[in-house]
Amino acid sequence: MRKFGLIGYPLGHSFSKKYFSAKFEREGLADCQFDLYEIPQIADFPEILKGNPDLEGLSVTIPYKEQVIPFLDTLDPACAAIGAVNCIQIKDGKLTGYNTDYIGFKDSLDVWLEGQRPKALVLGTGGASKAVNQALKDLGISYTVVSRTADASKNRVDYQQLNQDSQLLDAHELIINTTPLGTYPNTEQMPQINPDWITAKHKVYDLVYNPEKTFLMRSLEARGALVKNGLEMLELQAEAAWKIWN
Numbered sequence: 001m002r003k004f005g006l007i008g009y010p011l012g013h014s015f016s017k018k019y020f021s022a023k024f025e026r027e028g029l030a031d032c033q034f035d036l037y038e039i040p041q042i043a044d045f046p047e048i049l050k051g052n053p054d055l056e057g058l059s060v061t062i063p064y065k066e067q068v069i070p071f072l073d074t075l076d077p078a079c080a081a082i083g084a085v086n087c088i089q090i091k092d093g094k095l096t097g098y099n100t101d102y103i104g105f106k107d108s109l110d111v112w113l114e115g116q117r118p119k120a121l122v123l124g125t126g127g128a129s130k131a132v133n134q135a136l137k138d139l140g141i142s143y144t145v146v147s148r149t150a151d152a153s154k155n156r157v158d159y160q161q162l163n164q165d166s167q168l169l170d171a172h173e174l175i176i177n178t179t180p181l182g183t184y185p186n187t188e189q190m191p192q193i194n195p196d197w198i199t200a201k202h203k204v205y206d207l208v209y210n211p212e213k214t215f216l217m218r219s220l221e222a223r224g225a226l227v228k229n230g231l232e233m234l235e236l237q238a239e240a241a242w243k244i245w246n
Contacts, residue, residue: 003054004245005035007045007068008061013184013210015231016059019238042067049090057245058088059238062180065101065127072097082134084127087241098244099131104237106135109205112228117141118203119171121162123191124178128207132178144172146191159192169197175220177206182214190216200224209234 006016020034037048042064049055060068065084069075072088075097079085085097120143122132129145136143143155150158162168169175181189198220207230208214217227 001054002029002032002056003035003052004032004057004059005037005048005052005055006059006061007037007039007048007064009038009040009063011036011038011061014061015209015234016061016238019235020242023238023242039064042071045071049095055090057090057241059241060086060088062126062128066130069097071095078102078134082130084130086127086131086237087244089244098241100237100240100244101128101131101233102135103240104233104235105132105207106139107236108233109135110139112205113174113203118173119143120174120176121146121168121172122176122178123193125156126178129178132176132207141174143176144168163192163194166194166197169194169202173201173203175202175204175225177204177208177214177216180208182206182211182216183208184210187211188215190214190219193220195219195223198223198225202226204228206230207233 006014014036017034017036024032065086068085072095079097079099082099082102084099086101087098089096117140120136120141122129122143122145125147145156146162147156147158150156150161177191179191181191202225204217204220204225204227206214206217209229209231212229221227
């Protein structure tokens, strides 16, 4: 049996297990299985490997995309530049980190923008944000990161600045949410952004996919914004991971 899986915490509503289980059934891959490895702390990661010596690949989700790096033998060069891992290939006893979030987001966003290159606001600074930032750079899209703390040297503003200066939202027509805010079951949460400053020129890409239309998406769509969730990105990154594992 070929074994694959996902590490993260919590994993109660995992996309990956449903996706890969359906893929294996659809493609007649009866010798493959995908399991969830919910670990409360990254220090538990070696025990997962020890208890499952036949693992060939792992996906990595919140909050371990950065914390898992010291446990790996090597990083794909593109992944090293991003500084976050969401895919691990296990081969000949060696663990290699990759970032397929980057691939999934870049390809999905490029098609959605249809050649446009608006300035972007990236909400959040976690592992997913790092992949998004690299994709934006490679697509030639300038961006500003929005975090809990401002840092001018890193082109980073805080949410207080965002909600005090309407010109920030006026100048940045693409808004990308990389935070988990709004994810099921806490569906009535959203990042601190003033919907009154949103217009029909704005596009909102929310990496959250459950629910299908987040509170952020609903709130800004009501002001005329075009919105998109993260499901397509997830599907593209999963297929990229499958290619790496094979």
